[in-house]
Amino acid sequence: MKRVVITGAGTINALGQNVPDTLEAMREGRCGIGPLEMRDTDRLAIRIGGQVKGFDPEEVFNRQQIALYDRYTQFTLIAAEEAIRQSGLTFEGELANRSGVVLGTSGGGLTTQDENYRAVYEEGKNRVHPFVVPKLMNNAACSHVSMQYNIKGPSFTVASACASSNHAMGQAFWFVRSGMAPVMVTGGSESMLCFGGIKAWEGLRVMSKDGCRPFSATRNGMVQGEGAGIFVFEEYEHAKARGAEIIAEVAGFAMSSDAADIVMPSKQGAARAISGALADAGLDRERIGYINAHGTGTAANDKTECAAVADVFGTHADELMISSTKSMHGHCIGGTGAVELLSCIMALRDGVIAPTIGYEEPDPECALDCVPNEAREAKVGAALSNAFAFGGLNAVLVLKAA
């Protein structure tokens, strides 16, 4: 089996439009959640979100590109550019033929669907722009990365709601570890902050009207975010041979299905994914110093997740740190695991643990060290990133320091 390392990282999210800005915001415990800026907010019950603001696609893309790129694809390409540039890779010849792109998304081009349903249903128009299908499809972002960078190997999109990007990165990890691909571009993207997207989430009544406060007794629901995280996963010897900077090592991955309920999480399902990932990485549980929690800020997720962590880690659960950066960037759904992997990288590489902000009051059912409100310096050798999706699909990654 090959070793797999990360040699490039990129992002755009409510905290920043690149990795350094995002990590700085996480270090400072800055909140990217604020009033939603979109049409018809007066008809919304939920009016906050982790929206990417101050972003003008016309500064980055030309008119022809914008005609083809939904917002989620735009996010993907911006993050991919940063990641691939950092990796220093150029995809040509055999490397191009064997490398691939596996990305996660839940809603794909939901903004495009929303705008065009509005045009035909509300405005009564009888035709839509010819690119609606190539814009809205869930693999559009993956295909554009492949086209833009000449990456011609195994490429596809994974959809498992809030675990999409963790599932995607798990596949990419396997492709590189098995020797099938020398390099995989992976991660995920989401842009559901459109009127219809918010309305759909409002329907479930799990959204907070005032903020995301994971693990706090005062938490009252999740807050949606948007954005992308993209990484370059590379075979260790390949990276070493070309003198690439290694950001972190991807050490293990596991997934499980609760096979129980379409929305309620299961402690057993989450625990099986966590312990499976540790076993896959061949790491004793005591080696894990930090967990980036799924930590949505709903009553059900946070207590179930804490119970699962306590089950798997035993007494070590009281030693490790577990934080939810969703408190800062919101829940980026199919892209969230990828954005959150950045906090694991910051812990391993920079020795800084991102906080759970908005923390007000301890909840006895979430009695772990969630790094409340302020970032902390700590030396961490290995970290976990949890994602537990609606539908009971769980995916956990293990990272080790380079």
Add this chain to the structure above:
Amino acid sequence: MNVKDKVVEIIAEQAVLEPSDVKMDHTLEDLGIDSLGLVESIFAIEEAFDISVPFNANDPSESDFDISSVAKIVEGVERLVAEQHA
């Protein structure tokens, strides 16, 4: 703006050219407009003139709409505008 000028404007925008650079005997290929650009131009024409263009992207040569030159497209649009707004 007459039909010809508007059609030329749409084609020029698609080709990223000035309208004055678009000649009536140009083919879409001459102007660098590919199949996706063609479909987008047809859509823009339909929107601009509020007409329906009988164009099938599967086999453009089998359509009742001649796209072999800018002049033919203008002629076709003029005919459709006359028919559909009669």
